[in-house]
Amino acid sequence: MNQVTVVVEGHPISVPAEVAGDDELLRKALSVMGPEYAGAQIQRQPDKPITVSPRRGSKGALPVCLAVLDPASDEINPAIECACWLQQQELQQGLVLERAGETAEAIQVAIEAGQQWIQLSHRALQHLDQSTPAPTSLLIPGF
Amino acid sequence: MKFQPIVPRSGLDAIYRLQSWVTPTRRNPAQCLEFLSVRRIRYQVLHSYQTLFPSAFAASQSNPYPEQDDLPSDREVEFMRRIDQTLFPLSWMDWDDCYEHLLSGPLVEPHGIDWWETSLDEFRGGWQLLMAFSESIHDIWSGYEETLITYLQAAFNLSLGHMTPFERIDMIALQQLFKPQPIPIRYLPLALQVIEHDTGNVWLDACSSDYEYSAWDDQRYDWSPQTLRILAIDFRYAKLLLARCDQLADWLEVDTKRIYFLIDLWNQAAKP
Numbered sequence: 289m290n291q292v293t294v295v296v297e298g299h300p301i302s303v304p305a306e307v308a309g310d311d312e313l314l315r316k317a318l319s320v321m322g323p324e325y326a327g328a329q330i331q332r333q334p335d336k337p338i339t340v341s342p343r344r345g346s347k348g349a350l351p352v353c354l355a356v357l358d359p360a361s362d363e364i365n366p367a368i369e370c371a372c373w374l375q376q377q378e379l380q381q382g383l384v385l386e387r388a389g390e391t392a393e394a395i396q397v398a399i400e401a402g403q404q405w406i407q408l409s410h411r412a413l414q415h416l417d418q419s420t421p422a423p424t425s426l427l428i429p430g431f
Numbered sequence: 432m433k434f435q436p437i438v439p440r441s442g443l444d445a446i447y448r449l450q451s452w453v454t455p456t457r458r459n460p461a462q463c464l465e466f467l468s469v470r471r472i473r474y475q476v477l478h479s480y481q482t483l484f485p486s487a488f489a490a491s492q493s494n495p496y497p498e499q500d501d502l503p504s505d506r507e508v509e510f511m512r513r514i515d516q517t518l519f520p521l522s523w524m525d526w527d528d529c530y531e532h533l534l535s536g537p538l539v540e541p542h543g544i545d546w547w548e549t550s551l552d553e554f555r556g557g558w559q560l561l562m563a564f565s566e567s568i569h570d571i572w573s574g575y576e577e578t579l580i581t582y583l584q585a586a587f588n589l590s591l592g593h594m595t596p597f598e599r600i601d602m603i604a605l606q607q608l609f610k611p612q613p614i615p616i617r618y619l620p621l622a623l624q625v626i627e628h629d630t631g632n633v634w635l636d637a638c639s640s641d642y643e644y645s646a647w648d649d650q651r652y653d654w655s656p657q658t659l660r661i662l663a664i665d666f667r668y669a670k671l672l673l674a675r676c677d678q679l680a681d682w683l684e685v686d687t688k689r690i691y692f693l694i695d696l697w698n699q700a701a702k703p
Contacts, residue, residue: 371463374470381437382444383495389478392655395471399464406460 296321296340308338367402370395443496450500469500472534473507475654480510482656487513503530518663519634536651537662542669543635544626546571551582557680559583560690564619564697565626566597587687594694595701605700612696615678619693622676633662634669 290305296318307313311330318325324342331339374395377384384391439445477495481488493505503511511533515521522540523532532538544558546568551559562568563583572579580591606620621630628636652658683689 365460365463367460367463367467368458371466374467379448382439382448383473383477385477385481385495388474388481392471392474392478395467395474399467399471402460402464402467 292338294338294340296325297342300337314338314340363405365402365405366398367405370398370402441494441496443494443498447496447500469534472536472654473504476507476510476533479654479656479659480506480513483518483659484510484513501530503533507533514659518659519666536653537659538651539633539637539662541634541637541639542666543628543630543632543637543673545639546626548639551579552586555680555684556587556687557677557683560587560683560687561619561622561676561680562626563591563594563690564623564693567627569597587690589687589690591690591694593698595698599701600697601700601702604702605697608696608700615675615682616693616696618675618679619696621672622679625672625676630669630672632665632669632672634666635672 291302292305292308293300294303294308294314295301303314303317307317314330315326315328318328318340322342325340327343329341329343331341374391377391439448491506491509493509495504495506497504497507511521514537519537520540520542521532521537523529523538544554546554546562551562551568554562560583563579569579572582580594583589584591602620609617609619611617624630625635628638630636652662683693
């Protein structure tokens with residue numbers, strides 16, 4: 289039986305010529321490797337091996353998520369920032385007695401903001417855990 | 432923020448900084464919050480010392496750095512002693528778990544008439560007689576064969592059966608009746624508030640029952656200068672109020688039959 293080389297995601301594999309010659313048969317044959325091959329794209333160019341690109345399913349409302357996530361600023365919990373700042377200050381200057389009041393106030397503000405930050409993070413995670421998966425036709429890069 | 436390094440001023444200063452250096456950088460928010468909570472108290476205590484006793488703080492030779500991170504520094508202990516001696520009592524100063532108390536903030540302990548843990552006959556005679564006017568004390572005795580009134584009658588050889596019951600007393604009228612009376616008679620409504628823990632003063636209203644079932648935290652305050660000032664003023668005021676009530680108790684002890692005069696006024700405040 290004649291064999292034809294088919295390149296699947298960059299990897300050459302040998303396929304019987306009669307299977308390779310028919311898109312549907314090829315998809316059916318490759319689908320044993322995974323469901324993403326059931327709708328794979330097949331490219332046939334003269335003097336080049338047949339290339340197969342799987343079409344993967346998609347998860348979540350990606351564009352909506354990205355639209356929210358992309359402009360969001362990178363944040364560090366204020367308690368972590370303040371702890372690092374204080375550690376550095378104490379390392380270099382020891383206890384700064386003259387500014388003890390200001391330091392206590394700054395710490396208090398950081399504690400409150402840090403606790404609020406933790407609550408908000410927990411709430412966001414809870415929302416993600418409880419949200420219903422929404423199908424989309426778009427592809428997630430890297431999958 | 433960049434810091435201008437300062438050469439350590441003492442061995443403990445250097446050790447304190449090195450401890451900070453060898454402690455792994457905190458990445459976990461919970462760890463950072465714990466670290467900051469302890470540090471906040473340390474800075475707040477030092478700030479309050481500077482604010483409330485500026486000259487003593489400036490002249491102090493005691494070390495502001497603790498020998499270990501989980502112990503109070505000599506400077507902190509010095510401040511606690513000053514509070515204890517001049518502002519209000521910190522009875523836990525010499526306890527083994529003193530540092531845990533320091534971290535939890537000043538504790539307001541009962542300084543009023545704490546009948547929760549004390550039996551009636553442990554109070555001085557004048558106060559026992561004043562308790563005849565307290566609804567709470569009557570309630571406590573209500574479950575026993577001997578009532579408060581029968582106890583007081585037997586103990587002081589009195590006849591108190593003509594007292595109008597509490598539910599028939601108009602407390603506003605009672606206050607108005609006692610207001611124009613001479614000192615110390617006019618202090619009866621105040622003495623009742625003290626007995627009932629209803630003065631609005633934290634030191635007098637604190638009761639040992641508040642400290643049961645891990646409710647100690649409700650009696651905790653912070654070390655800020657503002658809070659310490661308020662607690663100190665309240666403590667002074669509490670002593671003044673107690674002294675007034677003691678005057679009334681003294682007056683009753685001179686002649687226990689004087690209670691009849693108080694009962695006459697009490698009965699006049701009966702609701703129509």
